[in-house]
Amino acid sequence: MVLKVALIGSGAIGSRVAELLDAGTAPGIELAGVVPHGKTRTGFSFEEAMDVADVVVECAGVAAVAEFGPRSISAGKDFLVTSIGALCEASLRKTLLDDGPGRTFLTTGALGGLDAITAASAGGTIYRITVESRKLPAALIQPWMDGETKESLLEATRPVELLRGGPAELIKAFPKSTNVVSALALAAGDWDVVEAALIADPAAKQTTHHVLAETSLGLFDTRVTNQASLGNPASSALVPHAVVRGLRTLANANGSFI
Ligand SMILES: NC(=O)c1ccc[n+]([C@@H]2O[C@H](COP(=O)([O-])OP(=O)(O)OC[C@H]3O[C@@H](n4cnc5c(N)ncnc54)[C@H](O)[C@@H]3O)[C@@H](O)[C@H]2O)c1
Known part of the structure; x- marks a missing residue:
């Protein structure tokens, strides 16, 4: 078939x-x-x-x-x-x-390790998940940003933390770039257990997601560094x-x- x-x-x-x-x-x-x-x-x-x-x-x-x-x-x-x-x-x-x-x-x-979090959620307790995502500033410019914010972001010479919060706050402000945060919440079966930080990093050559999941069945420390898509540098290949x-x-x- x-x-x-x-x-x-x-x-x-x-x-x-x-x-x-x-x-x-x-x-x-x-x-x-x-x-x-x-x-x-x-x-x-x-x-x-x-x-x-x-x-x-x-x-x-x-x-x-x-x-x-x-x-x-x-x-x-x-x-x-x-x-x-x-x-x-x-x-x-x-x-x-x-x-x-x-x-x-x-x-x-764009993530790895979701399977382990799902298994830990089924058989144990998820205490806390943190995720830090780093992207090039140009990939994080949003339509709601004013001209000054866009300019200072594009001219940043050091990493800038743009937002810290839970899945809903992140997806509302950066809808194309923070789907991984919601994926972690769904894997954990808990929308309150995930805290994310989104960082615009002028030195970031590729997008990275660093996930630390603290669970009763183990500590999962996963770092994924994604190649950019050829068609869209803000998207992962x-x-x-x-x-x-x-x-x-x-x-x-x-x-x-x-
Ligand atoms: N789960 C993940 O890890 C992950 C990672 C990256 C992106 N994403 C999601 O994937 C989406 C697509 O990413 P992309 O890099 O291909 O984006 P993109 O901007 O390159 O392409 C989006 C395409 O969807 C089309 N489109 C938008 N609304 C539509 C509609 N109502 N009907 C038909 N077509 C429509 C657009 O015209 C465009 O061609 C992102 O918006 C993001 O939400 C998820």
Whole structure:
């Protein structure tokens, strides 16, 4: 059986996922189409996706999760999410995780070690998770920043802590860059246990996430340094491969969780 995939978003992540699927890197998985963005929707539409796809893959941002997720799962389609921060919103989270008949899957994205946190959460207690993410200042400029803030960020010669807080605060201010914080909260099964710091670092050659998870089953100290995506220096080259890896697991359970 072939698993048919509809993509939402064809930026750095979505276009690479499409390339990988079209190149046949995932046998048994076929790209049915990419739902275009904007009012001039031509070609493949979301309605068509509902007719032909088995799984809808969101690579478009937190707003697109709310727009397409509930409709996908209520139509019986599985929904794979990259913009995990959208699940900070409690009613959307409940709909996506508890309703059906389609199922919601969350990609491991730019992080490693989520599996250990999930296992520790199931069998023990998560005391505290801290995550420090460092990115180049240019990758963290936001539309809500005023001119002076943008300028001082771009001219910074030392690391600047932009925000410290929980998943919801981070995703609201930096929606494209802090999905990992929500992923950690979901792995822990606790939205209050994660504290994140986002740092603009002019010396950062690549994006790094340093996660320290203190649990009753062990201390997990994980540092991931991601290569930037060729299409978007603010996005990680690992994420499309994490998405395709997730699709492969969905299409062809091979008995391994590694
Ligand atoms: N889980 C993780 O670790 C992780 C890591 C990086 C990025 N992300 C998420 O992935 C998302 C995509 O990242 P990217 O680097 O590809 O971003 P990008 O800006 O390069 O591409 C986003 C694409 O989505 C399209 N889009 C936006 N809204 C849409 C809609 N309503 N319908 C159809 N298309 C729509 C845009 O036109 C664009 O082509 C980010 O916004 C972020 O939320 C998650």
